[in-house]
Amino acid sequence: MQIADLVEATGLDGRVVELIVTGNYTPSPKQRDRVANALGIERDAVQWGHSVAVDNMYGHGPQFGRSP
Numbered sequence: 001m002q003i004a005d006l007v008e009a010t011g012l013d014g015r016v017v018e019l020i021v022t023g024n025y026t027p028s029p030k031q032r033d034r035v036a037n038a039l040g041i042e043r044d045a046v047q048w049g050h051s052v053a054v055d056n057m058y059g060h061g062p063q064f065g066r067s068p
Contacts, residue, residue, distance in 0.1 A: 003018055006035070006038055012035075016031070022051075022052070023049075023050055024050065026048060026050055027048060
């Protein structure tokens with residue numbers, strides 16, 4: 001199944017579906033239901049969550065001139 005097909009079947013925003021597929025976004029329970037239904041599987045059959053490491057940023061960022 002292509003991402004475009006999944007977007008059409010779920011009715012979710014294309015960017016959201018792409019982020020879910022690539023593991024960069026953890027979907028809400030309703031979004032999980034829509035994706036699982038579109039795939040014809042149970043929601044619990046999918047391992048939901050980030051597969052990409054989340055980097056923590058300290059301070060307020062470079063716009064304030066310093067970060068540890």
